[in-house]
Amino acid sequence: MPLDLSILGHGVYSPREVARLIGGTPQEVLRWTRGSGPSDPLWKGYYQEIDDSTELSFADLVEVRVVKSLRSAKISMQAIRYAIKLANDKYGIDRPLSSLGFRTDGQEILIEALEKDGQLMSLSKKRPGQKVFKDIVQQSLVDLEYENDRPILWRPKNAKHIVIDPSRYFGDPIIDEYGISSNTLYQEFKEFGDIRYLSRIYEIPVSFIKDAISFESDLDSAQGQKHGQSII
Secondary structure, three states: OOOOOOOOOOOOEOHHHHHHHHOOOHHHHHHHHHOEOOEOOOOOOHHHHHHOOOOEOHHHHHHHHHHHHHHHOOOOHHHHHHHHHHHHHHHOOOOHHHOHHHHHHHHHHHHHHHHHHOOHHHHHHHOOHHHHHHHHHHHHHOOEEEEOOEEEEEOOOOOOOEEEOOOOHHHOEEEOOOOEEHHHHHHHHHHHOOHHHHHHHHOOOHHHHHHHHHHHHHHHHHOOOOOOOOOO
C-alpha cells in the first residue's frame, strides 16, 4: 500500500492484527470485509475502495468488533446485513456499525432486524430480548470516543493506560501518556524478562509497563497463543 494521505489518521491494520484485537480469526475478518464464495462482504473496507488492499482502517476495526459481538450472541449474518441496511436507509447512518448513531439507536435497529429474520422469539426464550440487544451494543461501543458521529479512538476497558488512536502510530495500541507501542514493550519483555530494566531505558513507570504487557498478554490468550495465568 502506498504511503499517501489516504492512510494518515485512518489507522492501518492487517486482518491478522484486527483479529487479535477483537478476539476473532483472520478468516472471519476477511469473510466479513471481503466476502466468501457467493456471499458478498458486509461492507467494503476503507483501503479496498482505494487500492483493493485487504488492510483495514480504524473504522473497519470498530465495525468488525461489533460484528464479532453480534455473532457471539448468535445473531445471524442475514440479520446483521439487514441491520446495516436498515440503519442506512431508515436512519441515514453511513458506516452504521461504527457510528455514534448506532450506539444510540442500535437496540431498536437490532430488534427490527431480528424480527425480520425470525430470530427474536428464539433469543427471547433464553434471555429478555431488549436487554440482550442493549448489552451487545453497549459492550461493543462503550469504550470508544467519538467526534462528529465517528469513532476517533478506543480506550480498551481492560487496560488503564492503553489507547488505540488512528492518528498516532498508525493506530497500533500505545501507552497514551508516552506514545510507546504496547506490543514493542511486550516483545522486549519476552526477550529480557525484566520490567524494571524496560522502565529505566524507556523512562516509563513500572505500572504503565505492567499494564501494557498485561494488555498484550490478554490478546495472545484470547487467540489461544498463551495458556494459564498472566506472565507478570
